[in-house]
Ligand SMILES: Nc1ncnc2c1ncn2[C@@H]1O[C@H](COP(=O)(O)OP(=O)(O)OP(=O)(O)O)[C@@H](O)[C@H]1O
């Protein structure tokens with residue numbers, strides 16, 4: 001009996017299903033995650049960091065859903081709440097039809113086997129006092145999978161799967177390079193045969209020369225096991241390479257969701273255009289032709305976000321349009337701009353018509369007929 005089959009027969013959790021693209025595996029609705037701020041002698045609660053502030057999205061089975069945004073905008077908190085490593089302040093997270101907030105602890109533990117996480121920092125995410133064998137077999141023990149002997153066999157299988165020598169099992173993390181450590185992190189996430197993996201900036205701490213190797217490994221594993229990913233990055237070009245759909249986050253909110261080609265050719269949100277402006281284009285002619293915007297000013301505090309549209313304090317379009325009042329008074333909801341394309345900007349149509357930030361302005365689609373009229377600038 002292979003270890004794989006042994007693991008499956010010992011599973012008490014819901015049966016694994018073959019990936020069917022299109023149906024929802026993860027459904028996040030009106031998710032809020034606030035962290036209390038304490039101050040003073042008695043450490044009284046004086047406010048909240050609104051790390052994630054009312055976001056909704058779905059991830060389809062077999063899909064890679066990219067999540068991008070600047071540091072501190074709430075990407076990791078979203079990822080963790082999606083697999084209930086963080087308890088939401090409000091809102092719901094559904095996984096394969098189960099509401100994670102209402103599950104009893106045993107049911108939640110069984111469901112957790114189906115969702116794993118790969119962390120950003122391959123140095124701090126592996127316990128330096130544990131061997132590779134213990135690191136990778138720990139989740140198997142936690143979920144009561146396999147005997148002690150069979151777990152070692154499984155660790156060897158997993159090391160081979162991620163491109164490492166199975167003889168390394170008795171070594172410690174400090175004996176490996178960053179790329180090798182991240183492969184160990186990937187093996188640990190795969191140990192319990194999950195369906196859904198939150199990849200929280202899995203390559204950003206690695207040397208550029210190693211990044212493509214680890215990214216390709218994640219793509220290969222996705223194809224091989226029909227995995228679904230929430231892939232977090234701050235680099236738009238990385239997310240484009242791997243994602244079926246991309247969501248852009250700013251200060252705790254999702255401001256744009258769409259297929260990568262659409263979002264890259266004709267972003268509906270001025271913030272997405274600003275992010276794209278920062279991505280270098282290898283073709284010097286196109287690079288020279290491109291109009292760029294540099295984001296000025298600091299990211300506002302998530303403890304006290306700006307009123308109305310949170311981006312208005314840094315928005316180039318707001319300035320260009322003569323500071324319309326609606327941007328400071330009304331929080332723009334995500335609106336459908338085209339099938340599979342939504343943006344949260346009162347003036348998304350203006351953004352769509354703009355050539356700021358994009359590499360091929362001549363390829364930008366014309367304004368779709370389905371777009372509702374934008375509120376008039378006041
Ligand atoms: N445990 C916590 N307690 C208090 N505040 C927190 C906690 N975790 C995160 N935050 C705050 O919540 C906000 C969002 O943090 P988060 O780590 O989700 O951002 P991020 O987009 O992943 O950033 P990065 O790109 O730097 O990883 C930040 O302001 C952060 O300081």
Ligand code: SF4
Nearest residue numbers: 309312315327345346
């Ligand atoms: S709503 Fe106004 S401030 Fe916000 S992104 Fe759109 S133009 Fe800029």
Ligand SMILES: [Mg+2]
Nearest residue numbers: 075076077200
């Ligand atoms: Mg993070």
